[in-house]
Amino acid sequence: MAVFEYQALNNKGKSVKGTLESDTIKTARQQLKANDLTLLDIQEVHKKERSGQSPLLAQNIGMRALAHITRQLAALLKSGLAIDEALGIIARQLESARSRRILLAIRSRVLEGQSLAVACQAFPSTFPPLYRATIEAGESSGKLDQVLEKLADYLSDKGQLHRKLQMAMIYPVLLSSVSILVVIGLLAYVVPEITGVFDKMGHELPAITQALITCSDFLQSNGLLLLIIAVALSVAAKLVLRRERPRMLFHRWLLTMPITARFSKGLNTARFTRTLAILTNSGVELLEALKISSQVLSNNAMQQAVAHTAIRVREGQSLNKALEASGFFPPVTIHLVASGEASGQLPRMLESAADDQERDIQALTELTMGLFEPALILFMGLVVLTIVLAILLPIFEMNQLIR
Numbered sequence: 001m002a003v004f005e006y007q008a009l010n011n012k013g014k015s016v017k018g019t020l021e022s023d024t025i026k027t028a029r030q031q032l033k034a035n036d037l038t039l040l041d042i043q044e045v046h047k048k049e050r051s052g053q054s055p056l057l058a059q060n061i062g063m064r065a066l067a068h069i070t071r072q073l074a075a076l077l078k079s080g081l082a083i084d085e086a087l088g089i090i091a092r093q094l095e096s097a098r099s100r101r102i103l104l105a106i107r108s109r110v111l112e113g114q115s116l117a118v119a120c121q122a123f124p125s126t127f128p129p130l131y132r133a134t135i136e137a138g139e140s141s142g143k144l145d146q147v148l149e150k151l152a153d154y155l156s157d158k159g160q161l162h163r164k165l166q167m168a169m170i171y172p173v174l175l176s177s178v179s180i181l182v183v184i185g186l187l188a189y190v191v192p193e194i195t196g197v198f199d200k201m202g203h204e205l206p207a208i209t210q211a212l213i214t215c216s217d218f219l220q221s222n223g224l225l226l227l228i229i230a231v232a233l234s235v236a237a238k239l240v241l242r243r244e245r246p247r248m249l250f251h252r253w254l255l256t257m258p259i260t261a262r263f264s265k266g267l268n269t270a271r272f273t274r275t276l277a278i279l280t281n282s283g284v285e286l287l288e289a290l291k292i293s294s295q296v297l298s299n300n301a302m303q304q305a306v307a308h309t310a311i312r313v314r315e316g317q318s319l320n321k322a323l324e325a326s327g328f329f330p331p332v333t334i335h336l337v338a339s340g341e342a343s344g345q346l347p348r349m350l351e352s353a354a355d356d357q358e359r360d361i362q363a364l365t366e367l368t369m370g371l372f373e374p375a376l377i378l379f380m381g382l383v384v385l386t387i388v389l390a391i392l393l394p395i396f397e398m399n400q401l402i403r
Contacts, residue, residue, distance in 0.1 A: 004022060004025065004028045004042050006028070006032060006037075006039060006040075006041065006042040007039075007040045007041045007042075008032055008037035008038055008039045008040055009037065009038040009040065010036065010037060010038075011036045015040070016037070017097070025042060028042060029042065060098075060102075060123070060125040060126040061096075061098070061099045061102060061126045063155055063158065063162075064156075065096065065099060066126065066131075066155055067152050067155035067156045068152075069090055069094075069099070069103070070148050070151050070152040070155060071148075071149065071152035072086075072090050073086055073087070073090060073148055074145050074146075074148035074149045074152060075145075076089060076090070077144060077145040077148065078145040083110055083116055083144075084107050084110045084111050087103050087104075087106060087107040087110065088104075088107055090103060091103040091104050091107065102123055102126060105122065105123075106119045106120060106122070106123070109122060115136070115139055116135050116139060116144070117132050117133075117135040117136035117139060120132050120135065128295070128296075129292045129295055130275055130278070130279065130292050130293075130295070130296065131151065133279060133284050133288065133289075133292050134147055134150075134151050134278060134279060134282045134284065135147065135148070135151070137279075137282040137283040137284045138282060138283075140283065141282075141283050147282045150278055150281060150282065151278065151282075154274065154275075154278045157274070158271075158274070161270070161358055161361075161362075164362060164365075165361075165365060168365045168366070168369055169369075171369075171373065172369055172372055172373055172376070175373065175376060175377075176376060179376065179380040182380075182384075183380070183383055183384075183387075184219070184223075186384075186387055187212075187215055187216045187219045187387075188216070188219050188220055188223060191212060191213070191216040191387065191391070192216055192217075192220065194391050195209070195212070195213050195216065195391075205394055206390070206393045206394065206397070208386070208389060208390045208393065209390045209391070209393060209394055211390070212386075212387060212390035212391075244300075247300055248300045248301060248304070251264075251299045251300045251301045251302075252301045254299065255299065255301055255302070255328065259368070262364055263361065263364065263365075264298075264299050264302075265302070265328060265329070265330065266330075266357050266360055266361040266364065267298070267357075267361055268297045268298060268299050268302045269328075269329055269330060269333055269353070269354075269357045270354050270357035270358045270361065271296045271297060271298075272293050272294075272296065272297055272302075272306065273333060273337075273350045273351075273353040273354040273357065274350070274351070274354035275292070275293040275296045276289055276290065276293045276350050277347045277348075277350035277351045277354060278347075279292060279293065280346055280347045280350070281347035286313065286319070287310055287313060287314055290306060290309060290310040290313065291307075291310060293306065294306035294307055294310075301328070302326075302328050305326035305327075305328050306326075308322075308325075308326065309322040309323055309325075309326060310322075312325065318338070318341055319337055319341060319346075320334050320335075320337040320338035320341060323337060330357070332353070332356055333353040333356070333357065336349045336350070336352055336353040336356070337349060337350065337353065
């Protein structure tokens with residue numbers, strides 16, 4: 001059964017849009033006519049993403065919405081509904097047309113006889129390997145509703161951590177941007193107006209005032225050039241970091257710097273252990289779980305370390321020893337993994353390790369921002385004070401000469 005998206009006029013002449021399921025476009029037209037709708041346009045919804053389509057243009061569902069849909073699907077399956085019925089109910093209540101199209105396309109594939117995991121493969125931008133592998137494990141074990149609940153919790157926790165970090169960065173970034181703009185405005189527009197009066201006096205100016213005038217003249221003469229250079233360097237850096245080797249070297253460098261190392265290791269360790277926990281707890285085989293978990297890491301060096309870990313585990317080494325050999329994972333995480341392997345509670349210990357790392361990252365973020373914000377305010381105060389002194393000193397000297 002195909003899914004069609006239509007635009008039509010109702011009996012009041014108002015334009016309406018929607019989706020419907022039908023065997024052919026002809027029967028879809030007949031259904032709309034039977035509902036007293038004058039058809040304007042109708043198109044079949046694609047049952048999969050177009051090959052080679054950019055991720056920015058591909059159909060996808062946001063993380064928060066996906067977590068909500070997954071939780072609803074788990075509840076409906078637990079109540080005894082079939083997968084296709086549950087997908088249809090959820091699709092009908094969605095406000096987003098894009099999300100509705102995706103769910104109806106998946107439902108159509110399920111009605112054709114595909115499993116839910118296979119149907120989700122048609123939309124890789126929305127359903128990552130972790131999501132598909134977890135669902136496949138749930139379908140194989142016959143506990144799909146339970147697995148979906150855990151998957152919804154995982155997506156919610158992942159989105160919550162991301163939002164917390166974003167909120168923590170908003171104020172410092174905004175403060176820095178406004179401060180830079182204020183200083184540029186003072187040097188480019190305010191200072192030249194005031195220092196023009198000093199030039200007419202012909203009096204020798206203090207060194208700090210001369211330095212300020214030099215900075216102002218340089219910014220006025222080369223401001224556009226500096227902006228172009230900054231944009232060019234930014235674009236060049238992005239192009240270079242798209243290449244595998246420079247990106248690997250940059251990520252290794254991040255893991256050696258005192259502050260960035262703690263953030264990068266902590267965030268990636270939390271992602272890795274959380275993902276590995278949900279996969280192993282859902283029944284995914286450890287080697288496959290390691291392969292999928294490596295894909296959620298944003299640091300290529302740690303991603304490579306997990307790939308080497310999988311090789312060592314395949315050769316018979318324990319997971320904790322293999323992770324320890326990489327040198328990237330915190331000792332607490334290694335200890336918890338070893339404890340989980342010894343007690344047979346690996347998924348639970350991996351969740352504990354993820355919770356521990358997330359708490360550390362949150363505390364480190366709060367501490368860093370707590371130090372950065374007053375330091376930035378103090379620095380900008382000194383800059384403004386310097387500009388004010390450079391303007392006021394010649395005025396004080398003028399007053400003394402007049403007296």
